[in-house]
Amino acid sequence: MEGFLTFIISIATIVAIYSILTLALNIRWGFTGLLDFGIAGFFAIGAYTSAILTSPPSEELVFGVRHSLGFGIPFAGGVLAAAAAAALVAYLIGIPTLRLRGDYLAIMTIGLSEIFRYMAVNEKWLTRGSQGIRNLPRPFSGYSNLLDSLFYFLLVVVILFLLYLISQRMYNSPLGRVLKGIREDETVTEALGKRIFHFRMLAFISGAAFAGVAGSLWAHYSGSIMPHEFAPDITFLIWVSLTIGGSGNNRGAILGTLVLIGLFQQGTRFLPTIEGYTYLIPGLRLIAIGFMLILCLRFRPQGLLPEKAVRVEKGL
Amino acid sequence: MTILLEAREVVKDFGGLRAVDHCSLSVERGSICGLIGPNGAGKTTLFDLLTGFYKPNSGTVFFKEQRIDGLEPHLICLQGLVRTFQIARELKNMTLLENMLLAPKGQYGEILGYAIARPPKVLARERENLEKALGVLEIVGLEHLKNEVAINLSGGQRKMLEVARALMTEPEMLLLDEPTAGATFEETRKLMDYIEKLRKEHGLTFLIVEHKMEVIMNLCDKIFVMNNGRKLTEGTPQEVQRNPQVIEAYLGA
Numbered sequence: 001m002e003g004f005l006t007f008i009i010s011i012a013t014i015v016a017i018y019s020i021l022t023l024a025l026n027i028r029w030g031f032t033g034l035l036d037f038g039i040a041g042f043f044a045i046g047a048y049t050s051a052i053l054t055s056p057p058s059e060e061l062v063f064g065v066r067h068s069l070g071f072g073i074p075f076a077g078g079v080l081a082a083a084a085a086a087a088l089v090a091y092l093i094g095i096p097t098l099r100l101r102g103d104y105l106a107i108m109t110i111g112l113s114e115i116f117r118y119m120a121v122n123e124k125w126l127t128r129g130s131q132g133i134r135n136l137p138r139p140f141s142g143y144s145n146l147l148d149s150l151f152y153f154l155l156v157v158v159i160l161f162l163l164y165l166i167s168q169r170m171y172n173s174p175l176g177r178v179l180k181g182i183r184e185d186e187t188v189t190e191a192l193g194k195r196i197f198h199f200r201m202l203a204f205i206s207g208a209a210f211a212g213v214a215g216s217l218w219a220h221y222s223g224s225i226m227p228h229e230f231a232p233d234i235t236f237l238i239w240v241s242l243t244i245g246g247s248g249n250n251r252g253a254i255l256g257t258l259v260l261i262g263l264f265q266q267g268t269r270f271l272p273t274i275e276g277y278t279y280l281i282p283g284l285r286l287i288a289i290g291f292m293l294i295l296c297l298r299f300r301p302q303g304l305l306p307e308k309a310v311r312v313e314k315g316l
Numbered sequence: 317m318t319i320l321l322e323a324r325e326v327v328k329d330f331g332g333l334r335a336v337d338h339c340s341l342s343v344e345r346g347s348i349c350g351l352i353g354p355n356g357a358g359k360t361t362l363f364d365l366l367t368g369f370y371k372p373n374s375g376t377v378f379f380k381e382q383r384i385d386g387l388e389p390h391l392i393c394l395q396g397l398v399r400t401f402q403i404a405r406e407l408k409n410m411t412l413l414e415n416m417l418l419a420p421k422g423q424y425g426e427i428l429g430y431a432i433a434r435p436p437k438v439l440a441r442e443r444e445n446l447e448k449a450l451g452v453l454e455i456v457g458l459e460h461l462k463n464e465v466a467i468n469l470s471g472g473q474r475k476m477l478e479v480a481r482a483l484m485t486e487p488e489m490l491l492l493d494e495p496t497a498g499a500t501f502e503e504t505r506k507l508m509d510y511i512e513k514l515r516k517e518h519g520l521t522f523l524i525v526e527h528k529m530e531v532i533m534n535l536c537d538k539i540f541v542m543n544n545g546r547k548l549t550e551g552t553p554q555e556v557q558r559n560p561q562v563i564e565a566y567l568g569a
Contacts, residue, residue, distance in 0.1 A: 170428075173425045174423040174426045174431065175431035177414055177417060178426055180414070181407055184407040184410060185405050189418065190389045191367065191399055192418060192481070193390045193393035193394045193398075193419075193485055195388075312411070312414060315439075316439060
């Protein structure tokens with residue numbers, strides 16, 4: 001029983017962390033219309049920043065490589081630093097890329113997210129390469145398996161809720177209006193005196209900070225991180241989540257993640273493997289996700305919770 | 317009368333095609349000027365040059381005695397020179413009120429920190445802008461549609477919304493590109509009266525591209541005629557109507 005509960009809580013934690021990623025994509029794509037395929041990259045930057053900063057300093061040799069990095073700062077510092085690092089990287093790569101439109105931005109962002117991953121593989125002095133960084137500290141731990149995971153889950157949910165509120169505020173503010181204006185028609189928004197580049201940058205950076213937080217939470221949830229965990233398939237799962245849930249709608253983003261990651265990706269982990277066909281279930285899972293996406297695009301293109309028109313007068 | 321907007325000898329080439337060829341015009345503050353000419357004469361390209369969407373290959377543009385050619389479009393808007401588009405560009409999935417409230421300058425709520433923390437001054441500014449937007453929507457007869465998404469508007473209503481939205485930036489001068497295209501007779505009348513009123517009560521200056529001759533001839537103090545990228549002539553409506561070159565350009569020779 002306890003094992004089962006721990007299992008459910010771990011799935012719920014994964015869903016909550018991925019929901020933050022979907023919120024990040026929603027700010028970039030749902031609000032602003034930035035065709036961004038680099039979410040996994042900022043997720044990785046957040047995870048590695050937090051892992052390196054919170055690991056205790058050590059001089060041990062790991063598989064023949066001296067691993068001397070690690071600063072032993074507390075968990076909260078790791079989360080904030082992860083957000084800041086991801087935001088800083090977003091700012092730097094935003095300068096040349098955010099002037100690009102549509103598909104060019106898509107190619108740049110997916111390329112850069114792969115470059116980050118390969119950096120994590122190759123810069124062994126910093127990241128321990130493909131061995132990954134292990135034994136990451138987790139806050140509120142040391143009671144029992146169940147309690148530890150429960151506490152961490154609650155922490156993640158609180159952070160998710162905070163980020164959801166921030167995202168809602170952004171969407172309903174004059175800032176959100178400009179972001180939507182850019183999504184609908186850049187030229188008009190510019191003709192009305194808004195500096196497009198500045199606002200695209202704001203959306204890009206905010207999304208990066210969200211993804212950075214998610215990366216940090218992921219690192220301390222799983223206790224170890226490896227470069228291959230940050231492959232582009234995460235980006236695409238997040239895209240499918242947002243599309244199914246309802247692009248432009250923050251609640252939709254979370255619901256979509258719950259449906260896709262919770263039910264389809266994680267929820268099917270308990271299915272028994274079929275003797276002799278080890279890869280059958282994972283393969284079927286991807287087919288099911290693809291099928292679900294097609295059904296959604298055909299029958300409910302705005303997603304489960306479509307974006308609602310903002311009623312400006314409300315709350316004034 | 318002072319000159320508000322002045323273009324001197326502006327030229328714009330697209331490859332081998334000279335779309336605007338040494339055009340000069342000057343618009344006095346508080347006047348309503350028309351810009352007419354057959355299709356392809358270069359009227360919209362000239363608008364693009366005046367509002368920063370294109371950079372002229374040569375020539376200069378002055379607004380309030382400052383050079384504005386080469387400035388980015390949003391900066392020209394902030395100076396008080398605002399345009400609308402020939403094909404209405406409403407923000408389709410946003411409500412009319414959202415369309416309107418996008419435009420005002422200096423909104424505190426556009427700053428990330430203020431958008432999230434939402435201090436009272438953000439809401440106060442928002443309330444002010446809302447009141448103004450409702451007022452303008454009422455005048456152009458779109459108030460009953462204020463919470464409708466813009467995609468549901470008719471062609472004429474879209475053009476009205478464009479003008480209304482441009483007014484929300486508190487411009488000193490409006491460049492309207494075919495503001496009554498697709499509008500009904502009723503809507504056209506209403507818009508003409510409104511333009512007249514804005515000039516009289518707020519001292520706004522207008523430069524209007526229009527194909528409906530009754531609009532141009534009744535509204536404008538001065539008309540510029542373009543053909544093949546060049547300025548053919550300028551003058552009062554009566555002068556322009558009598559000019560044989562204009563008649564030839566329109567009817568063909």
